Amino acid sequence: MPTEHKVHSPTLGGTLAGTVPGQTPPIVVATALGAPGSPDDILAKRPLGPLFWFALAWVAIVAISAIIANLLPLQAPNFQNYTAINASPSIHHLLGTDDLGRDLLSRIVFGARVSLVVGFAAVGIGLVIGGALGLISGFKGGAFDIAFNAASFVILAFPAIVAVIAIVAFWGQTLTKITVIIGVGTIPIMFRVVRASSLSFANRDFVMAARTLGATSRRIIFREILPNVVPAAVSFGLITVAGVIVLEGSLAFLGLSVALPTPSWGNLIAEGTSNGNLQTNPYIMMWPALAMFLLLLSINLIGDRLRQRFDIREGLL
Amino acid sequence: MLKYLLKRLAQLVVISFIISVLVFLLVHLLPGDPTTIILGVNATAANRQNLLHQLGLNLPLYHQYWIWISNVFHGNLGQSYLTHATVTHTIANGFPIDLELIIISQVVAFAVAIPLALITARRPNRPLDNVATTGTFGLLALPPFLLAPIFVAVFAVGLHWFPATGYVPFTQNPATNLHDMVLPGLALTAGSIAVYYRLLRSDLIMTLQEDFITMARSKGLSNTRIMWRQAFRPSTFSLLAVAGVNIGSLLAGTFIVEYLFAMDGLGFSIVAAVQQRDYLVVQGITLVVAIAYVVLQFIIDFLFTVVDPRVIRE
Amino acid sequence: MSNRQAVGVTEGRIEFPDVTDFADPLLVVNDLHTSFRTGRGTVHAVDGVSFSVNRGTTLGVVGESGSGKTVLARSIMGLLPVRDVIRSGTVEFTGHEMTTMAPAQLRQVWGAQMSMIFQDPMTALNPVVRIGNQITDSLRLHLDIDRKEANATAVELLRSVGIPSPEERIRWYPFQLSGGMRQRVMIAIALACAPRLVLADEPTTGLDVSVQAQILDLLQAMQRERHMAMILVTHDLGVVAKRADEIAVMYAGRIVERAPTRTLFAHTRMPYTRALMNSIPRLADPSGTRLQAIAGRPPDLIHPPQGCRFAPRCPYVQDKCRESDPPLRTAASSEHVFACWFPLVDGAPPPAAGPTPSLDPETQSS
Numbered sequence: 001m002p003t004e005h006k007v008h009s010p011t012l013g014g015t016l017a018g019t020v021p022g023q024t025p026p027i028v029v030a031t032a033l034g035a036p037g038s039p040d041d042i043l044a045k046r047p048l049g050p051l052f053w054f055a056l057a058w059v060a061i062v063a064i065s066a067i068i069a070n071l072l073p074l075q076a077p078n079f080q081n082y083t084a085i086n087a088s089p090s091i092h093h094l095l096g097t098d099d100l101g102r103d104l105l106s107r108i109v110f111g112a113r114v115s116l117v118v119g120f121a122a123v124g125i126g127l128v129i130g131g132a133l134g135l136i137s138g139f140k141g142g143a144f145d146i147a148f149n150a151a152s153f154v155i156l157a158f159p160a161i162v163a164v165i166a167i168v169a170f171w172g173q174t175l176t177k178i179t180v181i182i183g184v185g186t187i188p189i190m191f192r193v194v195r196a197s198s199l200s201f202a203n204r205d206f207v208m209a210a211r212t213l214g215a216t217s218r219r220i221i222f223r224e225i226l227p228n229v230v231p232a233a234v235s236f237g238l239i240t241v242a243g244v245i246v247l248e249g250s251l252a253f254l255g256l257s258v259a260l261p262t263p264s265w266g267n268l269i270a271e272g273t274s275n276g277n278l279q280t281n282p283y284i285m286m287w288p289a290l291a292m293f294l295l296l297l298s299i300n301l302i303g304d305r306l307r308q309r310f311d312i313r314e315g316l317l
Numbered sequence: 318m319l320k321y322l323l324k325r326l327a328q329l330v331v332i333s334f335i336i337s338v339l340v341f342l343l344v345h346l347l348p349g350d351p352t353t354i355i356l357g358v359n360a361t362a363a364n365r366q367n368l369l370h371q372l373g374l375n376l377p378l379y380h381q382y383w384i385w386i387s388n389v390f391h392g393n394l395g396q397s398y399l400t401h402a403t404v405t406h407t408i409a410n411g412f413p414i415d416l417e418l419i420i421i422s423q424v425v426a427f428a429v430a431i432p433l434a435l436i437t438a439r440r441p442n443r444p445l446d447n448v449a450t451t452g453t454f455g456l457l458a459l460p461p462f463l464l465a466p467i468f469v470a471v472f473a474v475g476l477h478w479f480p481a482t483g484y485v486p487f488t489q490n491p492a493t494n495l496h497d498m499v500l501p502g503l504a505l506t507a508g509s510i511a512v513y514y515r516l517l518r519s520d521l522i523m524t525l526q527e528d529f530i531t532m533a534r535s536k537g538l539s540n541t542r543i544m545w546r547q548a549f550r551p552s553t554f555s556l557l558a559v560a561g562v563n564i565g566s567l568l569a570g571t572f573i574v575e576y577l578f579a580m581d582g583l584g585f586s587i588v589a590a591v592q593q594r595d596y597l598v599v600q601g602i603t604l605v606v607a608i609a610y611v612v613l614q615f616i617i618d619f620l621f622t623v624v625d626p627r628v629i630r631e
Numbered sequence: 632m633s634n635r636q637a638v639g640v641t642e643g644r645i646e647f648p649d650v651t652d653f654a655d656p657l658l659v660v661n662d663l664h665t666s667f668r669t670g671r672g673t674v675h676a677v678d679g680v681s682f683s684v685n686r687g688t689t690l691g692v693v694g695e696s697g698s699g700k701t702v703l704a705r706s707i708m709g710l711l712p713v714r715d716v717i718r719s720g721t722v723e724f725t726g727h728e729m730t731t732m733a734p735a736q737l738r739q740v741w742g743a744q745m746s747m748i749f750q751d752p753m754t755a756l757n758p759v760v761r762i763g764n765q766i767t768d769s770l771r772l773h774l775d776i777d778r779k780e781a782n783a784t785a786v787e788l789l790r791s792v793g794i795p796s797p798e799e800r801i802r803w804y805p806f807q808l809s810g811g812m813r814q815r816v817m818i819a820i821a822l823a824c825a826p827r828l829v830l831a832d833e834p835t836t837g838l839d840v841s842v843q844a845q846i847l848d849l850l851q852a853m854q855r856e857r858h859m860a861m862i863l864v865t866h867d868l869g870v871v872a873k874r875a876d877e878i879a880v881m882y883a884g885r886i887v888e889r890a891p892t893r894t895l896f897a898h899t900r901m902p903y904t905r906a907l908m909n910s911i912p913r914l915a916d917p918s919g920t921r922l923q924a925i926a927g928r929p930p931d932l933i934h935p936p937q938g939c940r941f942a943p944r945c946p947y948v949q950d951k952c953r954e955s956d957p958p959l960r961t962a963a964s965s966e967h968v969f970a971c972w973f974p975l976v977d978g979a980p981p982p983a984a985g986p987t988p989s990l991d992p993e994t995q996s997s
Contacts, residue, residue, distance in 0.1 A: 154335050157611045161569035162587060162603045163343060169591045170347035243566075246460040250573045253462045254588050266462070273466040273577075278474060285470075289463050296458035304454075528754040535710055535749075536769040536820070537742035546768075550759050 052305045055298035062295055066112040074106035078261045086281040098284045099277060107263040108288055114175060114257070114264035115295070118248045119241040121179045126186030127194075127237050134191040135229060138198025139221055149195065152188040160185050164247070165256060173259045178251070182244055189240060190233070197232045201225050231306065238303030242296050249292065265292045321622065329615055336607045337389070341382050343603070344596050350374060351398045351594040372398065374596075385600065394604075395597030397590070404601035407586050412605070414484060414582035415571050417494075419564060421502035426509035434514050435544055438521035450518075453511040461570040465504040465577045472500060482579035501574045508570065509563055516559050520552040553624060561617040565610055656683035657860050658707070658828055663720035665699075665706040672933035673717070676702040678884035680720075684828070689854065689861045691871030691892075693907065694881035697929040700864045701750075703881070704830045707862070708747055709737050725827065743773040746821040750833040752813035756805040762789075763801035766820050773824045788819040792849060811842035815849065822853055828860045835870060847874055868907050872896070877966075880904050883930050883940040886959070890967035900962055900974035903941050939972065947973055947980050 065072065075081070075093075081101035089096045095104040137145045167181050201207065202225065210220050245265075251257040252266025260267055265288045271277065272285025351372070352365040360368075369375045373384065388395065394404035437446040473481035479500045487494045524530065525548055533543045572584025579585075583602050590598035665677040676699045684690050694700045705711055707722050709729055722729040724745060729737070749755035756765060766788060767781040776784070782801065789797035792815040805813055814834060821829055831850065835843040851874055854861050863871055871878050872892065879889040880901065888901040899905045909923045927944035930936055936943070938953040945952065949972065957970045 154332055154339075156565070157332060157607060157614070158336060158339055159565075159568050159603060159606045159610065161572060162599075162606065165588060166343055166591050166599060166603075167347065170349055170594075242458075246462075247569065249460065250462050250569055253573055254576060256588075269462065269466065273469070278466065278470050282470065285466055289467070293458050293463060296460070297455065300454060300457050528749055528751060529757040531710060532747070532749055532755045532817075532820075533757070533768075535708065535741050535747045537738040537740070537772055538768060539738060547757050547760065551757075 049305070051301060055301040058294055058298045059302065062112050062291070063116060065109050066116055069109050069113065072109065074109060075103040077106045077110040077263050078102065089283070095287050096281075096283045098271065099275065099281060104283065104287050107268055108265070108291055111263035111265045111268055111288065112291070114262070115245050115248060115266075115292070117175060118179050118182060119245040119299075122183035122244050123186055123190075123237050123241045125180070125183030126190040126240065127233060130187035130190030131194045131229075131233055133187075134194030134196075135198045135221060135226060137191070138195040138200075139202045139217070139225055141199075141202075145195075148191065152191050155188045156192075161247075161250075164251065165254065168251065168256045173256065175258055178248065178257060182247060186240055186244065190237070193236045194229055194233050197229045198225055201228045231309075235303050235306035238299055238306065242299040242303070245292070245296060245299075318622070322619070325615055325618065329611060332611055333608050336611070337386055337604055338382070340600050340603045340607065341385065342378075344599050345378060345381070349594055351596065354593050355398055385597075389601075389604070394601035397595050397598045399593055399595060404598050407598060408583065408602060408605055411581060411583040411586050411602075413486070414575055414580050415584070417487065417498065418501060418505055418571050418574060418580075418582075419567060421498055422506035422509055422567070423560070423564065425502065425506045426513055429506075429510050430513035430517060434517035434521055435549065438518050438525065438548075439540070439544065441518075441522055446518075449514065453514045456507040456511040459507050461504045461507075461574045462577070464507055465501070465574055468500045468504055469577075484578075484580040484582075501578045501580065504577075505567065505570050505574050509567065512559065512563055513556060517552055517556055520555050521548055524548045524551055554621065557617055557620060557624070561614050564613060568606065568610070655685040657686045657725060658684040658862075659721070659723040660707060661721045661723075663703070663706060663722060664718065665702055665711070666717045668715035668717070669933075674932045675884055675935065676932060677706055678932075678935070680881075680884075680886050682879055682886065682889060684860050684862060686827070686860055687854070687858045688876040689851075689863055689871075689874060691875030691878040692862060692864045692881055693866065693868050693871060693878060695866055695925075695929055697883075697932070698881040699884040699932075700866075700881050701832055704747065704832050704862065704864050708741065708745060708830060710741075710747065739773075742769045742826070743824045744826050745828045745830070746824070746826045748817050748821045748829060748831040748834045750836055752810065752817045753805065755817060756813060758805055760804075761801070762803050762805065762808075762816050765816070766801075766823055769820060769823045784823070785819075788823055789816070791853070792816070792819045792822075793845075794819075810838055811846065814838060814842075814846050818846070818849065818853070822857070822859075825857055826859065828862070829854070830862045830864070832864045833866070834863075836865070836867075843870070850874075867911075869911050880907065883935065884932060885940070885970070886968075887941065887971070888967075888969040890962070890964075890969075894964060894967050898962065898967065898977065900967075900969040901941075901971050902945050902947050902975060902980075904969075905975055906946075939970075949973060 079102060081097065081103075083101070084093065084097050085101045086099055087093055087097040087101075093103050093105065095108065097103055098107070133148060137148045164181055164185060168178060171177055171181070207220060207224055210224050215223070248257055248264065249266035249269065252264055253270045255270070257266050258264050260271075268288035269285055269292070272282070272288065277284050350369065351374075352360060352368045356364055356368060366375075373381065376384075385395070392405070394408070396403050397407070433449055437443075437449050440446060468479075469481045472478050480497055481500075483497055485493045485497060530543060530547060533547050538547075572582070572587070574584075575582035576584050576588065583606065587599060587602045589595075590602070660683065661681050663677055663680045664675070667674045667676060678699070680699075680703060682690065692700045692703065706718060707729070709722075709732070711718065718730060720730070724740070727740075729740070732740070756762075763782060763785050766785040767778070770776060770781040770784055771778070774781075786797045786801055789800060794800055794812060794815055800808075805816070808816065818834075821831075829850075834850065835846050838846060847870065850861065850863075853859065863875055865871060868878075875892050877889065877891050878895050879886045880895075880903065881887065882903055888895065888899075888904045890898070895904065896908070899908065903925075906923075906925045910925060912920070912922055925944055930940050930943070936953075938951075938955055939945070939948075939957050942948045942952040951972050957972045959968050959970045961968050962974075
């Protein structure tokens with residue numbers, strides 16, 4: 001733990017894990033100052049690496065194929081071909097079919113839409129609203145900040161899963177509604193992260209300098225603080241995308257995601273584990289599970305590399 | 318110290334109160350009501366109105382809230398509209414299951430993450446470290462609803478080592494209880510292992526570069542001793558903080574796991590209750606869960622004051 | 632030219648002779664090189680340093696940031712990272728060769744025979760361990776005493792470094808103390824086991840000026856009391872002017888001038904040393920006197936320049952300086968060495984052409 005560390009009741013009230021201003025990474029050995037630390041600078045500025053590009057490629061593949069799904073030479077996802085039930089992978093059905101004769105590859109490609117839309121759109125909502133609030137709140141402080149911070153804490157104390165379950169069950173199971181519900185749910189989390197970041201920059205000298213030059217608060221927020229906050233927000237946002245995709249999957253398992261027969265990866269996995277499908281045709285569960293595993297892995301990897309790049313502390317939660 | 322505790326306690330009360338209001342509103346502001354479910358789809362409007370009146374559901378909201386909350390204070394959380402089982406009973410049955418799941422998953426997570434981090438933080442970027450880091454990364458991509466079916470497929474259906482469903486209370490038969498808990502517990506622990514390991518490792522690496530570690534070395538202290546007494550201690554704080562947040566997010570996973578393994582826990586009950594518009598059950602369970610979470614945060618806060626000397630004394 | 636005593640090395644444990652038994656010099660450093668492998672090349676932080684220190688004396692090592700003085704201190708102790716560090720040369724301490732010691736043996740030396748005082752007491756003290764424990768850690772490790780005795784000793788140590796109510800403060804945490812107090816605690820820790828040699832790395836940088844003097848006085852008093860040798864590393868010539876028996880001036884990884892203190896000030900040879908002296912503002916100067924800074928920047932330690940390393944910044948530079956590296960040679964008295972082609976003579980700048988004939992014949996000193 002960096003020693004310049006003010007911990008004010010880290011879970012309630014004040015900022016979690018405080019701010020870590022100016023804790024310089026291990027020395028630049030060439031100037032031979034201070035302690036010779038580990039010269040290979042373990043945590044900061046690692047090269048992105050081949051894994052990163054694989055991850056990016058996978059996400060791109062999934063995204064693109066989801067977008068152009070209608071143009072791809074696939075059997076319609078809900079079309080039930082009774083002559084090919086539980087077929088093994090073949091030329092006609094690259095990933096096989098399920099117990100109702102539906103093409104698995106097609107269902108996965110179309111199902112990707114749900115995961116990606118929910119994932120990115122929900123986090124988008126959270127980032128825009130929660131991020132804007134956090135940005136202002138961290139910078140301005142005062143009553144505004146106290147109020148919103150307290151509110152975010154109370155909301156986060158509420159078991160989100162229950163709220164989501166309830167709202168989805170009561171309100172309706174469409175893609176839009178689910179996206180909105182989860183999106184609103186990510187607002188307090190994004191608020192906290194952006195606020196912590198904004199707070200740490202608001203106290204820096206360059207903000208003070210901008211103020212002495214006569215800049216208005218609005219200008220400072222947009223020109224000085226926002227660019228510094230974006231890296232943290234983006235990388236954390238990516239990690240939240242992974243979390244949202246998991247949430248959608250979990251909901252699907254409870255029967256609370258997009259209504260069948262519309263495919264979503266969560267739905268597919270749920271189908272794959274019910275009705276004894278695990279014994280008769282494990283592929284039904286396997287392919288979407290694999291796809292989701294790879295997608296989550298990729299997103300986490302990308303978010304993590306970005307986080308390393310910009311030297312974000314995990315304590316910003 | 319006492320003043321601090323009292324302040325926190327007051328906050329706890331206020332937050333609980335706010336949560337109770339939120340819970341109530343959540344349930345009552347959404348469309349639909351239990352009458353259709355209780356009376357069936359063909360119920361007449363008149364019957365439904367009667368039932369609403371009977372259940373006290375057409376009173377103004379604040380009145381309903383008042384009735385509910387004063388009942389809660391007397392320990393009466395109400396009954397299920399359909400089964401007539403008391404909410405308290407349902408919670409008393411289900412809570413220990415989820416609690417045990419969470420405890421097991423966290424114990425395992427710490428037991429794996431801490432030693433692993435201590436070993437790899439000393440030699441970062443060596444083979445063991447790379448394997449561990451990649452491995453835990455993979456764990457992050459395996460949420461409970463992915464792991465659980467895989468475990469069931471492999472270990473229950475395939476190898477018959479562990480059961481796919483079922484739960485026996487600990488008090489009844491500890492051995493079977495723990496045995497049955499293995500698969501669900503492991504499905505739940507994966508994410509936590511990854512989170513704790515990565516946090517601790519990065520924290521340790523940072524701490525090991527601090528000047529006071531060099532100073533400790535210059536005193537002639539051995540590496541093992543330095544690791545335990547000097548490097549690990551500051552990191553326990555961030556672990557504690559993250560544990561608090563992590564357990565909160567664990568809730569969804571816990572519900573999924575016990576649902577998948579057909580353990581009669583709170584998750585099971587609440588999903589059913591939501592679908593049946595069983596208001597009181599939903600309210601009761603949500604309230605209890607939320608307050609439990611808040612209490613946990615307070616406990617962690619308190620532990621912080623005990624463990625980190627900087628918090629209160631500053 | 633080391634003075635070896637018959638010392639026993641039984642089963643990895645090193646037996647150290649009593650302070651009074653051992654003859655000088657206590658520490659002999661010979662041609663020490665320390666380099667770091669980085670992504671951009673190898674940094675030669677310490678590039679051939681030799682000197683010796685006698686018991687009970689103070690050597691001041693002075694230089695700008697980047698001169699390599701801190702790396703030197705750590706290199707002497709052996710407190711360097713394991714990977715990507717290349718060290719060559721010898722460091723003989725009470726007759727034992729430190730550079731070839733196994734880690735377990737080094738740990739015997741550290742804290743007990745040789746210890747270090749770090750620059751920033753806030754970061755060098757563990758923030759979550761009580762002060763008392765940070766002292767007793769050392770005591771119980773190296774000396775064979777129990778907890779009660781260790782605590783009592785720690786209290787006495789705190790008292791001796793001037794911390795009031797030590798019985799109470801022993802349970803305090805570092806953040807509860809002021810900067811000066813923390814530095815005193817550091818000194819207490821470093822001196823706890825009565826080491827023969829203390830390396831003080833900028834012990835007063837970052838402290839208020841008034842506190843600086845107190846800390847230095849304290850160090851000096853402790854040193855005299857325990858007949859301890861000290862290497863005082865600093866960028867401030869003023870700090871060592873009164874407190875060091877001998878001063879070594881470092882530049883770009885090398886010692887460019889070394890002499891007993893009075894000789895250094897009276898018969899400065901290196902223009903760099905003179906420049907350092909000139910840059911110290913004097914109280915007696917009228918207000919408004921410009922500060923004399925040394926123009927330019929220290930050289931790149933990855934690719935050091937060909938000739939004298941100070942050449943780009945030297946006000947008296949000549950062609951020869953840029954072409955070849957001046958060797959270290961002795962001046963009028965044998966304890967005074969310097970490395971310059973055109974050294975100052977009695978404070979005056981060198982003549983424009985050729986070395987002055989009044990210098991001794993050029994001899995290498997080790």
